[in-house]
């Protein structure tokens with residue numbers, strides 16, 4: 001779950017890490033073969049006896065599966081980003097689970113409740129929203145459905161005469177290439193400047209996890225939940241006076257800013273600019289050492305966000 005530490009050193013790419021990346025890239029090649037349903041015996045075997053009618057991205061692997069199969073399925077989260085379904089008649093593409101829409105897999109984007117918005121099951125296929133070669137969206141007042149419709153690529157139209165297919169989005173030809181997989185894997189494990197601010201020796205896992213999500217801008221604040229129609233009030237739960245956005249919570253809100261200023265005053269420091277962006281940027285540069293003060297600052301920032 002946690003991001004890996006940097007894999008390249010100043011002298012060049014670490015050979016062990018390099019081998020791990022190439023192994024993963026070759027596993028992605030097998031995942032690609034499964035999604036593409038290549039005409040190979042083992043692919044047919046896995047589809048017949050393991051995947052059956054399930055969705056490869058969401059199914060649980062049987063407990064007695066081989067080590068190779070577990071490794072292969074362990075790479076689904078990575079593969080899901082790059083293996084995209086091309087809609088033909090929509091009969092082989094899962095509406096909520098496959099990566100076919102501009103917004104990516106819709107279940108990942110909107111969460112479990114998404115299926116209730118269109119009254120379709122989790123395993124509904126894209127063909128259930130196609131009628132006479134066009135999209136057929138049921139009338140819905142749901143903000144999520146409006147968001148899905150508004151963000152669909154206007155050039156993305158069903159082609160009822162064709163079967164659905166898959167493409168590898170990292171290569172211009174749409175076919176898997178080991179080099180593109182290796183480069184994507186390498187960049188996904190590159191170090192970010194704030195890494196040591198979040199993951200360090202004395203971190204508290206839950207605090208660090210929330211801090212990590214927050215720095216990535218993925219915290220489900222009430223403004224986002226309201227956009228998705230999950231809540232009907234976006235007021236900040238701390239001050240009740242402003243829209244609860246991430247920028248407001250960290251630390252434009254007068255309540256949270258007082259808490260944060262109180263904490264950093266105890267640490268013997270002061271700042272006139274206490275946005276999260278500033279603190280992360282400042283902490284990334286100033287707390288690289290292992291001093292007690294640096295550790296305290298990291299813990300305090302993580303605790304304040306949590």
Ligand SMILES: [Zn+2]
Nearest residue numbers: 236238239253
């Ligand atoms: Zn507030």
